[in-house]
Amino acid sequence: MSLWNLSFGFFGVQIAYALQSANISRIFATLGADPHDLSYFWLLPPVAGLIIQPIIGTLSDKTWCRFGRRLPYLILGAILAVIVMVLLPNAGSFHFAVAGALIFGAVALMFLDLSINISMQPFKMLVGDMVNEKQKGLAYSIQSFLCNAGSVVGYVFPFLLAWIGISNVADGNQVPDTVSYSFYIGAAILILCVLYTFWKVKEMPPKQYAEYHGISQEVNEEKENIFTLLLKAPKVFWSVGLVQFFCWGAFMYMWTYTTGGVAEQAFGWNPAEGTQVASYQEAGNWTGLLFAVQAIGSVIWAAVLPFFPNRKLGYSLSLVIGGLGFLSSMFITSKYLLFLSFFLVGTAWAAMLAMPFTILTNSISGKHMGAYLGLFNGTITIPQIVAAALGGVVFHILGGLHQINMIGLAGALLIVGAFCVFFIRETYAEDTPKDYSSEKKA
Numbered sequence: 001m002s003l004w005n006l007s008f009g010f011f012g013v014q015i016a017y018a019l020q021s022a023n024i025s026r027i028f029a030t031l032g033a034d035p036h037d038l039s040y041f042w043l044l045p046p047v048a049g050l051i052i053q054p055i056i057g058t059l060s061d062k063t064w065c066r067f068g069r070r071l072p073y074l075i076l077g078a079i080l081a082v083i084v085m086v087l088l089p090n091a092g093s094f095h096f097a098v099a100g101a102l103i104f105g106a107v108a109l110m111f112l113d114l115s116i117n118i119s120m121q122p123f124k125m126l127v128g129d130m131v132n133e134k135q136k137g138l139a140y141s142i143q144s145f146l147c148n149a150g151s152v153v154g155y156v157f158p159f160l161l162a163w164i165g166i167s168n169v170a171d172g173n174q175v176p177d178t179v180s181y182s183f184y185i186g187a188a189i190l191i192l193c194v195l196y197t198f199w200k201v202k203e204m205p206p207k208q209y210a211e212y213h214g215i216s217q218e219v220n221e222e223k224e225n226i227f228t229l230l231l232k233a234p235k236v237f238w239s240v241g242l243v244q245f246f247c248w249g250a251f252m253y254m255w256t257y258t259t260g261g262v263a264e265q266a267f268g269w270n271p272a273e274g275t276q277v278a279s280y281q282e283a284g285n286w287t288g289l290l291f292a293v294q295a296i297g298s299v300i301w302a303a304v305l306p307f308f309p310n311r312k313l314g315y316s317l318s319l320v321i322g323g324l325g326f327l328s329s330m331f332i333t334s335k336y337l338l339f340l341s342f343f344l345v346g347t348a349w350a351a352m353l354a355m356p357f358t359i360l361t362n363s364i365s366g367k368h369m370g371a372y373l374g375l376f377n378g379t380i381t382i383p384q385i386v387a388a389a390l391g392g393v394v395f396h397i398l399g400g401l402h403q404i405n406m407i408g409l410a411g412a413l414l415i416v417g418a419f420c421v422f423f424i425r426e427t428y429a430e431d432t433p434k435d436y437s438s439e440k441k442a
Helices: 002-007 009-031 035-042 044-061 071-093 098-130 133-163 177-200 206-213 226-231 235-266 278-307 311-331 338-363 366-376 378-397 404-423
Strands: none
Touching: 002 098, 002 133, 002 177, 009 035, 009 071, 009 098, 009 133, 009 177, 009 235, 009 278, 035 044, 035 098, 035 235, 035 378, 044 071, 044 098, 044 366, 044 378, 071 098, 071 177, 098 133, 098 177, 098 338, 098 366, 133 177, 133 278, 133 338, 226 366, 235 278, 235 311, 235 338, 235 366, 235 378, 235 404, 278 311, 278 338, 311 338, 311 404, 338 366, 366 378, 378 404
């Protein structure tokens, strides 16, 4: 139960992340964004994450207060996320012109992604801090399960709200009530789940933490900046980062172009009709269902992954299957058969959530756990920045008409990432048989 408490807040955080992933392109298209420009609106979030995550990681390594070292940042991120989740869906309701609404939405998206990442990273750091090597695989698998369970809830919210009669279309450039209410409900669940983890988990005090990780007083007092840490990073940091580059680039294109691609492919939508028509908005809800199926596939595959005798084989195979799922969606016109494509995509997502952090945290010492995990976030944000910056150009090269082509590109990127897995050479920095993750607050 203690491992579940350690990660339970991740469920709420992932609901917020799922709402962002499935609905942001839909929101910006509804506000008036051109399909060729959609990827550019995704630039600010990873840029902000690239800057803030190493800072949060380094600061939390040195933070010791009555509430812990990671937990204060967890609460801060959750509060910021709740505020932005209430504001973002209303970007079209403040009587801005189209350009003003898009700018407001882009800034709000940046702060939403930033706050979600501030909340998300402490969960990964807590496992690195408090769970030994033997249980880390299980701990990150639990995080993966809670992550995907939260994703399912977040993804299906708009569809369920439309099913019970909430309006799925809106006038002008306003966002439909199904989307707005989903963000409000998600914000409430997020703060409740994070508060649960905050009250249930007790972090180790400095002396106990140093003993657990074998950190001497002399080593603990050494001062190293981010650039020094990068120079001393284990080779695993860079080899896993190479795999991450292709994986996160692929998923950036999935988040950006699935709604438009599915609308054209399975709902008969013509971009000339605009985005306020029912076919596009229905495709937006269906995209949430497809992402939910992906999350369900990820939950099931996450239970299979630990049984692979060779971790790298399981990692690589997962990415290949996910890539084939993306590629298959280019040839399917039935909205129901697309469930199969995105179920296969879930295998890649399961591996991306568990494998990199298990491999990395095993290779680094507890002294700089937060700093390295913050720096490692660059292997997530930089690919997204590159993919978003090149999205419009690549979309034009692929014809500039059918967004489903970008989903096919995502599949190709995952398969390239699968081959890069075999460049990884796993190492272990510590042998810590104890496990303090069972400790709870009274």
